[in-house]
Amino acid sequence: MQKKIKANPISARKVAVILWSLVKKNTKNQYRRSFLGILWTVLNPLLNMFVMAFVFSRIFGRSGIGMDYPVYVLSGNIVFGFMRTATVTAMPSLVGNYDLITKTRTPYAVFPLSNVFTALVNFGFSLIALIVVMIVRIPAGVRFHWSGMMIFLPWLPSVFLFSAGLALLLSAVYVRFRDLKHIYNVLLTLWMYLTPIFYSVETLHLPEKYSLVMKLNPMYHYLKYFRDAISGIVPSWRETLICYAAGIVVFGIGLLVFRILKKKLVFYI
Amino acid sequence: MTDVIDEELLIDAKNICMRFRLPTERIDNVKEFFIKLVKGRLKYTDFDVLKGVDLQVKKGESLGLIGRNGAGKSTLLRILAGIIEPTSGTVVTRGNMVPLLKLGAGFDMDATGKENIFLNGAMLGYTRKEMLKKYDGIVEFSELGKFMETPLKNYSQGMLSRLGFSIAVDVHPDILLIDEILAVGDAPFQKKCAQKLDELKAGGTTFIVVSHSNAQIRRLCTKAIYLKDGLIVDSGDADAVVRHYEKDCT
Ligand SMILES: Nc1ncnc2c1ncn2[C@@H]1O[C@H](COP(=O)(O)OP(=O)(O)OP(=O)(O)O)[C@@H](O)[C@H]1O
Ligand SMILES: [Mg+2]
Numbered sequence: 186m187q188k189k190i191k192a193n194p195i196s197a198r199k200v201a202v203i204l205w206s207l208v209k210k211n212t213k214n215q216y217r218r219s220f221l222g223i224l225w226t227v228l229n230p231l232l233n234m235f236v237m238a239f240v241f242s243r244i245f246g247r248s249g250i251g252m253d254y255p256v257y258v259l260s261g262n263i264v265f266g267f268m269r270t271a272t273v274t275a276m277p278s279l280v281g282n283y284d285l286i287t288k289t290r291t292p293y294a295v296f297p298l299s300n301v302f303t304a305l306v307n308f309g310f311s312l313i314a315l316i317v318v319m320i321v322r323i324p325a326g327v328r329f330h331w332s333g334m335m336i337f338l339p340w341l342p343s344v345f346l347f348s349a350g351l352a353l354l355l356s357a358v359y360v361r362f363r364d365l366k367h368i369y370n371v372l373l374t375l376w377m378y379l380t381p382i383f384y385s386v387e388t389l390h391l392p393e394k395y396s397l398v399m400k401l402n403p404m405y406h407y408l409k410y411f412r413d414a415i416s417g418i419v420p421s422w423r424e425t426l427i428c429y430a431a432g433i434v435v436f437g438i439g440l441l442v443f444r445i446l447k448k449k450l451v452f453y454i
Numbered sequence: 455m456t457d458v459i460d461e462e463l464l465i466d467a468k469n470i471c472m473r474f475r476l477p478t479e480r481i482d483n484v485k486e487f488f489i490k491l492v493k494g495r496l497k498y499t500d501f502d503v504l505k506g507v508d509l510q511v512k513k514g515e516s517l518g519l520i521g522r523n524g525a526g527k528s529t530l531l532r533i534l535a536g537i538i539e540p541t542s543g544t545v546v547t548r549g550n551m552v553p554l555l556k557l558g559a560g561f562d563m564d565a566t567g568k569e570n571i572f573l574n575g576a577m578l579g580y581t582r583k584e585m586l587k588k589y590d591g592i593v594e595f596s597e598l599g600k601f602m603e604t605p606l607k608n609y610s611q612g613m614l615s616r617l618g619f620s621i622a623v624d625v626h627p628d629i630l631l632i633d634e635i636l637a638v639g640d641a642p643f644q645k646k647c648a649q650k651l652d653e654l655k656a657g658g659t660t661f662i663v664v665s666h667s668n669a670q671i672r673r674l675c676t677k678a679i680y681l682k683d684g685l686i687v688d689s690g691d692a693d694a695v696v697r698h699y700e701k702d703c704t
Contacts, residue, residue, distance in 0.1 A: 199579035206576035210562055210569075217564055288559040289577055290536055364483040451538050452474070 200292060207299035211274075212306050226310035227317075230266065234259040234318065241383040250385045252416060253327045259318055260415060261382035261408045263311040268348045268404065269373060271304035275352035276359045276366060283454050293447055297356040301349045319415070330417040337414035339425070344407045346432035350439030357446040360453050380404040403431035463548070464629055464660055465511040465534060470543035472504040472529055472684075503529050504540070505684040511629075513549075516661040518675035518692055520668070520699050525681040527664045531555065531631050534662065549628030549660075552578065557618030557635050563607040567598060567617060570606055574621045588624050595650070596620035597643070612639045623650050630654070633664045648673075668696045 216222045238255045250257055275297035279286065282296045312334075319329045359365045379402060386399050399405060406427045413420045475498045503526040511517050519527045533540045535553035560577050561570050571592055575585035593599050596616045606614065615638035638647060651674060655661065665671055671678055671692055678695035680688040688698045 196579070202576045202579055202581050206573050206582075210565065210573060213569075214562070214564060282560070284556065285560040285577065287532075287537065288555040289553060291577060362484045362487070364485070368484075448539065 200295060203291060203295050204299055204302065207295065208302045208306065211299060211303040215303075215307075223310070226307050227314045230259060230263050230311040231314045231318070233262055233266075234314075237262065237383050250388060252412060253322050253325055256315070256319055256322055256327055256415075257385075257412065258383050259315055260412050261380070263308060263315060264344065264408050264411050265377060265380055265382055265404060266311065267304050267308040267344065268351070268407075269377075270307060271301040271348040272351045272355055272369075273373070274304065275300035276355040276369065279356045279360050279450065280363075280454055286454060287451060293450065294353065294443065297352040298349060301345065301352050304348065305345065315415070328417065330415070333415040333417045336417070336419055337411055340407070340410050340414065340420070340428055343425075343428040343432035346429075346436040347403060347407070350432070350434075350436035353436075353439035353443040357443045357450065360446070360450050376402070376404065381408060403428075403435070406431065462513045463510060464513055465509065465548075465662075466546045467507065467509040467534060468544050470504050470507040470509070470530065470533060470540045470545065471502065472526070472533065472538075473541040474501045474503055475499075476501050502684055504533075506543070507681070507684075507686055509534075509679065509686075511660060511662065513628075513660060514658055515677060516655065516663065516675040518671035518678035518696075519662065519664045519681060520666075520671060520678060520696065521681035522703075526684055527681055528555070528633055530681070531633050531662065531664055535631050547629070551629040551631065552622065552625055552627035553631040554622050554635055555631065555633045557615045557622065557638065559618075561606055561614065561618070564605055566603050566605055567609070568602040570617070571621060574618070578621075578625055580625070592620045592624050595624070595646070612643075615639060616643055619647060623647075623654065626654070626657070627659060629660045629662070631662050634666065636663075636665060636667070636670055668700060671696055 212223075216225050219225060221228065234255060237258045241258065242254050252260075278296040278300050279293060285291050286293060286296075316329075316334075319327050323329060355365065355369065379399065381399075386396050386405070389396070391399070406424060410420045410424050410428055413424070507530060509517075509530075519530065521527055529538075531553070532538050532555065534545060534547065535551065535555070536545070536547070537553065537555075558570075558574065560574060562573060565573065568589075571589060572582055572585050575588070576582075580588075593602060596619075598613060598617055598620075601609065601613065606617075609617070615635070619635065619638050636644075636647065636651075638644065651661075655674065661674060663671065663674055675692040677690060678692040679686055680695050680699050682702075688695050
């Protein structure tokens with residue numbers, strides 16, 4: 186019998202299968218052999234929120250923030266946390282998958298991207314925590330809108346693109362320069378404090394020029410959009426545009442750098 | 455030269471050159487890189503591993519690659535597999551090619567044997583559903599049925615190789631690239647592997663085998679190539695080439 190001879194491209198289907206299995210593996214491995222298992226993905230942001238809400242409501246005061254403070258902190262934290270987890274775990278992903286990269290034909294981008302998808306899964310679980318807190322805080326005046334959960338959906342791809350772009354960039358550069366890890370950790374801490382997670386830019390009463398600078402931070406806009414949406418406010422076109430512009434530009438840069446560095450990458454891993 | 459595509463020609467590599475650029479010192483942090491760049495002291499030495507290798511493999515043929523350590527056999531195999539790009543030269547391949555350059559590449563040591571079968575299958579492009587059909591066959595061949603729920607870090611070295619091999623041979627590729635992975639497991643398992651390979655060979659699978667076992671090359675391959683210093687010193691009938699290589703080695 187004559188066997189059909191087919192070409193040997195890396196098909197989209199293969200990429201999807203690999204991506205799916207890597208995401209499953211990552212998600213499982215986070216909580217392997219832990220007693221509460223996957224429940225931690227919900228508990229983690231909750232506990233974080235308690236700590237932050239407790240500490241920072243004393244320091245910054247909650248006056249002037251239009252939202253319930255625990256909800257404010259938690260919503261900011263899970264959005265920033267998505268970006269942070271995605272990029273921090275993706276950075277060493279090419280180096281860590283040395284075996285697969287040098288010994289099999291796997292498109293490199295699936296490794297950092299699988300970490301971004303895993304972070305997205307975690308983000309999904311964090312949403313459960315957020316919903317729980319919002320419902321619990323209804324007596325304190327929180328208005329819970331299921332529709333708000335729908336409003337934020339169009340925003341999700343933009344923050345995903347933003348994180349994916351950074352993840353691609355960091356993972357490729359990290360292959361050459363391992364000190365990126367330390368540099369990025371420091372920058373990330375700075376970035377976190379410059380992002381209104383537990384305070385609000387408006388209540389800081391900064392001089393005009395400083396608050397303008399703070400609004401150059403894309404994370405500021407991702408948080409603002411998300412918080413608006415869960416409060417039931419339909420974000421303006423302008424906000425939507427800013428989120429997507431930042432997402433697309435960063436993804437484009439990340440992809441470009443990844444493609445340039447990719448060719449030589451196998452020799453430096 | 456004709457423009458007619460020869461359907462029987464599965465691999466056609468022309469004038470493959472591979473040059474590695476080795477920095478005289480390894481630089482992996484930004485500070486050093488910039489200091490060296492500014493001082494203009496980013497020094498490299500070029501190192502030619504392959505200097506123009508031509509290679510053609512037809513359907514049903516099996517090719518052995520032999521040569522001393524560092525001759526460039528693994529490098530050539532990785533180029534044929536499309537994992538690295540040659541510095542110059544062209545490679546055309548046809549058919550479903552599975553590179554077996556390391557058994558169990560991508561195994562997750564924390565996961566169980568069963569989970570790893572599906573994970574490894576995914577790396578070869580098979581969905582969970584498709585792997586489910588192959589699962590029983592793989593477990594049976596590996597004789598590791600008892601250990602399917604055990605994490606891989608508790609496997610012995612031989613058991614790991616057995617699992618890797620069992621997954622790899624179950625995929626029925628047109629071309630199988632093998633790099634020194636045939637000596638896996640204990641004697642009974644090796645015998646089983648050899649039988650399996652004969653079976654694949656009879657089924658029309660094409661092999662490219664790198665091995666330091668001359669007996670293996672003689673048994674599996676119809677043709678062979680002897681690589682030395684990045685060039686083909688001898689090629690043709692496997693038996694004759696192996697004899698040439700053996701003579702050089704003594
Ligand atoms: N990424 C790399 N960067 C620099 N040099 C490399 C790289 N990969 C391989 N080499 C060099 O290329 C040469 C050939 O290596 P290769 O692995 O192809 O040898 P081989 O014929 O498979 O040897 P063995 O029989 O030991 O497996 C070696 O000298 C090695 O140092
Ligand atoms: Mg080798």
